[in-house]
Amino acid sequence: MVLLLFLMFGSYVLAVAMLSVTLQKVLNKPEQERSDETVSLSVIIPVRNEEKNILPLLNDLERQDVTCEIIVIDDHSEDDTLQIAKRFISTRHTVHVISATGTGKKRVLAEAIGQAKGSIIVTTDGDCRVSPGWLATLRNSFIDGNVKMVFGGVKMMQHGAFFHDLQAIEFGSLIGTAAATASVGYPTMCNGANLAFRKAVFEEVRGYEGNAAIASGDDEFLMRKILRLYPRGIHFVAQREAVVSTQPNLTLRQFIQQRLRWAGKWRHNTSVHTVLLAVYIFVLQVLTGMCLVLLFTTHGLLFLTAVLGLVLKGLVEYVFLKQVCRYLKIKWSPPAFMTLQIVYPFYVTGIGLVAHFIPQRWKGRTL
Numbered sequence: 093m094v095l096l097l098f099l100m101f102g103s104y105v106l107a108v109a110m111l112s113v114t115l116q117k118v119l120n121k122p123e124q125e126r127s128d129e130t131v132s133l134s135v136i137i138p139v140r141n142e143e144k145n146i147l148p149l150l151n152d153l154e155r156q157d158v159t160c161e162i163i164v165i166d167d168h169s170e171d172d173t174l175q176i177a178k179r180f181i182s183t184r185h186t187v188h189v190i191s192a193t194g195t196g197k198k199r200v201l202a203e204a205i206g207q208a209k210g211s212i213i214v215t216t217d218g219d220c221r222v223s224p225g226w227l228a229t230l231r232n233s234f235i236d237g238n239v240k241m242v243f244g245g246v247k248m249m250q251h252g253a254f255f256h257d258l259q260a261i262e263f264g265s266l267i268g269t270a271a272a273t274a275s276v277g278y279p280t281m282c283n284g285a286n287l288a289f290r291k292a293v294f295e296e297v298r299g300y301e302g303n304a305a306i307a308s309g310d311d312e313f314l315m316r317k318i319l320r321l322y323p324r325g326i327h328f329v330a331q332r333e334a335v336v337s338t339q340p341n342l343t344l345r346q347f348i349q350q351r352l353r354w355a356g357k358w359r360h361n362t363s364v365h366t367v368l369l370a371v372y373i374f375v376l377q378v379l380t381g382m383c384l385v386l387l388f389t390t391h392g393l394l395f396l397t398a399v400l401g402l403v404l405k406g407l408v409e410y411v412f413l414k415q416v417c418r419y420l421k422i423k424w425s426p427p428a429f430m431t432l433q434i435v436y437p438f439y440v441t442g443i444g445l446v447a448h449f450i451p452q453r454w455k456g457r458t459l
Contacts, residue, residue: 094397100379101401108408111272112415118275118330119419131231133160134210134291138192138200140167142218143176145339150180150187152221157228160214162187165204168195173218197284198300198310205294214288215311216336221249225333230288233329240325241289241318243282243311244334245271247420256340257428259347261413262436268416274328279319280369282326284311286336293318293325309357316366335420348443355447374444380405381437406433 135153139146146164153162164181166174166189174191181187190207192200205213212234214227226244233242245267248260266281273280297317303309319326341347383398390398410429417424 097397097401100376105404105408108412112412114272132210133212134208135160135162135214136204137164139173139218141169141171143171143173145219155224157225161210163204165190165192165200167192167200198304202299213291215284217285219339220285221337223333229331229334239327240293240322242327242329244286244329245420246283246285246336248340249337250423257425259340260422261428264416271328279326282311282315285338308353351443352447355443377437377440
């Protein structure tokens, strides 16, 4: 047991330290100064029940530094989302509102992409906010013809609630990991709230064919399809202008349902490397939970090993997460960080197990 803890915690500490060094290099790279105004953009916004959020996003897009086509596609909203979007476009010719014929995010996205005129497809979510330079920054990444897909940072908004701080830091860890791994040529994840890809490549890999019925993963399954054809074609956009802000979950129930959807896609993953990584993280979190219990139930060498492992893990995660939070401009919360150190192992293992056995829900719909 001592040897297992030593190997798992030792390898994890080394891996996170390497991610931290890599991320620092990525964030310190000189900004892209070239621009290409000939690239045409289509922004796709799939929405369902976003009456409180869609108008601020559309106003953000109207203030962009570049012109673009905007397609809002409504996935059978049960509130006034569709009416709000239609009122917005009444005097605007570059914004289109579509009522989806299919259901589910992938089918809805595919329908909108099929109608898009731009050579570059940009996706975001209806509850997001973007800066005026967002689209220009993403567009400039495609000057290099070898770039097929890019993604930027996504931060959870914090509205003064401790629960929001927990989500922001936890979600930041995923974004930081995605940025670091993509920057060394082995992307592990991305986020559809801040994603752009060439429409021709989307068609070349046949879009979401083969995974359209899976509840989530429109971003990551597409990324893996493109990665297989273009191993060096996926990049992270590090400029802060490319960071998108998204709303946190308001309740614990919403948060759990979201994480269950995310976890549910892992069993459909065909990437050996990704599956092995998921198993490694799962085992590590099980061992972390065990170490927390061992602090109160054992002594001697096993106790000392558990203490050392938890301390080293906490220190390296502190350095990495502080770095990510500075980049995303997330307010750092020591109480939230310490709470995650205790709660996270049990939450991850619980979600990872339960996601395979219960139906998933999203905005009033069973998936």
